[in-house]
Amino acid sequence: MTKAKRPKNQKSLQGQMRVIEAVMASLIVVSAVAFLYLFAATPSSQPQETSELEKIGHNVLHDIDEQRLLARFVYRSEWANLTSALVVSLPTNVYFNLAIYDVNGNPINHPLMQYGNQQVFDSSKAVASVSYIVPGYQTNYSPRILVLKLVRG
């Protein structure tokens, strides 16, 4: 059997149709992807920043505690040493404010332990807060809760 010859103009018409179909298919796929982008929520940097600061804050307090210095600083009221330890341990562009409470949430009297201006804390949108509990020191059980607030300068 020999293949019937098609007229030249019919062939080119079919070729054009293929191109149109391909363009339509591409448009459908592109429009589907575009449709998805309408609903995609790009992650805002603020929660990530806070999460990162929380991690840093917790690690620093944990490290000082591991060296058996945290309880000593807190229970022997070595506030200057505690502030210095935090300044040295935290990255240079991270500012902090530390407050100490008893287990009922009553603040413990201590001088201001802060690195960085208050304005930085007031103006920053991403303030991370880390709570760290210290149960006691030497033979005495008397829990203290350290609340460390961190911002990036």
Added chain:
Amino acid sequence: MRAARGKKGQFIVIAALLLSIMIIAVSTVIYGTVTYYRQERWEEYVTVVDSIKTASCNLLQVGLANYTQTQTLNQSVLRDYFNQWMRDVRKAYPGFGVDLSYSLASGIRSAYGVNLNYSMGLARTWNQQVSFSAADATVNIDVASLGLKGYNFSSHAFLKMNIRDAVWYSKEGKRYVLIYISVDKEGPEAVVNLQKSNFGVKLSGAPASSFSLKRYYSSAYSCFIYEIQVSSIDLKPSSVEVTLQDTRGIKTVSYTTNIGQNSA
């Protein structure tokens, strides 16, 4: 023939439509999953659990320090501390639904090369050449807000002192006692940061008013050694007693009557 060709051409469009539906469906599922886990406060949960875990380990050391330092040897101190700790942790993390439970070790256990006879989580053997103080507890943490249940860990506190040798020297008119001590803690790990103020020495039952302390690694003993020298001891002592209180406040007392003599 023409209709058949037309149908073949439409297949690309139909395939593209199906592909689009698939992309949208898969993306919807991925998007839902990602946004759900992004909203969870994982970092906060991890820090809370880690903070409670570290504090519980510290509490064990505080309990052991209290047990070893008080004259009356309050055997229930660890239980009392943990009971209070359970209540205080709930107060400290009110929004998390933290529930803590514990069990204290009891009975004889072998660890760190010694037999530990635990009662209410505490054990000690003092006034021996090898003396130790130990505490052991298993803590269970549930965090309701996280759906975390049954996270448990064992915590140990341990301090061991070994009088390796005690020798009375009488050489060239100088008479003194040298005491060689090794100190280990849980791990086991050699304790290398002790100062003179951490030790107390008694010779023949009488406190040594002054002594010197050296620290070094001894190849003879194959461990880190504290060398205590008590000078001006005219007679060979009948006994040597060394009291140690480490930086955590945990105490132990070693005692020996096995004293060597080295005379020129």
